[in-house]
Structure formats: C-alpha cells, structure tokens
Amino acid sequence: TYRFRKTGTLEEAFDDRVGVKLERQADGRCCKASGEFLSGQRRLSLAEVEQAEGNPVIVYYLEHDIREMQRRTKGSANYFRKRIRMALYDGASITDVKFTYRGKAIDAQAITIRPYRDDPNRARFAQLADKRYVFVLSDAVPGSVVSIRSTAQADGSAAALIDEELLLDG
Numbered sequence: 001t002y003r004f005r006k007t008g009t010l011e012e013a014f015d016d017r018v019g020v021k022l023e024r025q026a027d028g029r030c031c032k033a034s035g036e037f038l039s040g041q042r043r044l045s046l047a048e049v050e051q052a053e054g055n056p057v058i059v060y061y062l063e064h065d066i067r068e069m070q071r072r073t074k075g076s077a078n079y080f081r082k083r084i085r086m087a088l089y090d091g092a093s094i095t096d097v098k099f100t101y102r103g104k105a106i107d108a109q110a111i112t113i114r115p116y117r118d119d120p121n122r123a124r125f126a127q128l129a130d131k132r133y134v135f136v137l138s139d140a141v142p143g144s145v146v147s148i149r150s151t152a153q154a155d156g157s158a159a160a161l162i163d164e165e166l167l168l169d170g
Contacts, residue, residue, distance in 0.1 A: 001169045002057060002145075004038060008162040009154065010072075010127075016042060018166055020057050020143065035060045055143040058135065061166050065133075065150055073125040080115075084133075087115035101141055101168070108138035108146055127161065128152045141168055 002018040016038045022031040033052035037044040037060045044064050049056045066080045088111075097110045113133050116122050122129035130153060136146040149165040 002166045003169045004164070004166050006162070006164045008152075008160045010152075010161040014042070017169075018057065018060065020055065020060075022052070025051070037061075037064055055145050057143065057145050057166065058148065061148045065164070069125070069128065069131075073128065075125055079121075083115040083119060084113070087113035087133075091115075091117075097136065099136065099138075099146060101138075101146070106138055106140040106146075108136050108140070111135040111137065127154075131162075143168075 001020075004016045004018050005014075007013045017036075018038065019036040021034050021036075023034075024030060025032060029051075031052050033049040033056045035046045035056060037046055044060065044067070046060055046063070049059075062081075062084060066077050066084070069075060069080045070077045091113055093112045095110050095112075097108050098105050099108055100106070111134070114131070115133070116125070116129045116131055119129065131150060132152075133148070133150045135148050137144050138146050145166075145168065147165060147167045150162070151160050151164075152162045153159075154161050
C-alpha cells in the first residue's frame with residue numbers, strides 16, 4: 001500500500017491511498033496484479049495485469065498523471081505518454097540516495113526526468129512545462145518502489161502549482 005498526497009496552489013489538496021494486490025496464477029506462477037488507485041470521485045479505473053513482472057504502481061501513477069495533464073491542458077494523453085517515455089530513455093538522471101525504511105537506512109536510486117523541458121510544444125501547456133518527476137527505487141523494499149513524485153513550480157515562485165507524491169506505506 002502507498003499513501004498519496006496532492007498539494008499545490010492550482011487545485012484543492014487531498015490525501016488518499018493506493019493499493020496493489022497480487023494473486024498467484026492458476027499454475028502457481030506470480031502474479032496477476034490489480035490496483036486501487038485513489039478513492040471516491042478520484043478513483044482511477046485500472047486494468048488487471050495478468051503476468052506482472054514488475055510493480056504496476058509505476059504505470060498506475062503515470063496513467064493518473066497523464067490523465068490529469070490531459071484534463072488540465074486539453075492536450076493529448078498519447079503525446080504526454082510519448083514525452084515521458086522519451087525522457088526516461090534519453091534524459092533521465094540517476095543518483096544514489098539513502099532513506100529510512102522501518103527504522104533502517106536503505107540504499108536507493110532516484111531517477112529524475114523533466115519530459116517537457118525541451119519540448120517544442122511547451123507553449124501549449126506553459127504553466128506545467130517545467131514539471132519534474134522523481135522515482136525512488138530500492139530492492140530493499142517490497143515492490144521496489146519507495147516513492148514517485150511529480151512537481152510543477154510556478155514561474156519565479158517557491159510555491160508548487162502541483163505537487164503529487166506516492167509514498168510506500170509501512
């Protein structure tokens with residue numbers, strides 16, 4: 001399970017939950033995955049992943065984020081997906097970090113991308129064009145995903161327009 005927190009000056013803040021459920025396949029192999037991403041009106045309907053080989057919470061988070069970008073900007077979800085894929089492939093920076101999990105110092109990697117920084121179409125969604133994503137991953141935690149965070153700052157302001165974070169709970 002994960003905690004989800006949204007803050008920022010653009011929209012109303014909230015706290016919610018995200019869960020990933022794993023079930024063994026009929027043949028005993030791992031796993032069919034299903035997710036519950038947020039609740040109530042914010043709930044994101046997600047397809048099951050029949051043979052999950054990694055933690056689908058990353059895909060769930062990005063799908064939520066892409067749909068929110070589409071809602072806020074009236075842009076194309078496919079365009080935002082493409083920019084994120086390109087940034088992961090070509091523009092990601094990876095740094096070693098430490099964090100505390102269950103009272104112990106754990107090694108992890110932080111992967112940072114800014115998919116719209118050099119986007120030739122950034123003027124179409126200028127308010128969110130400097131959005132940054134940070135994925136913190138570690139094999140020392142269940143599911144390997146410590147946190148995912150996306151932040152968009154207002155020009156010249158320390159206050160975030162949008163700051164959304166998914167954080168491993170437990």
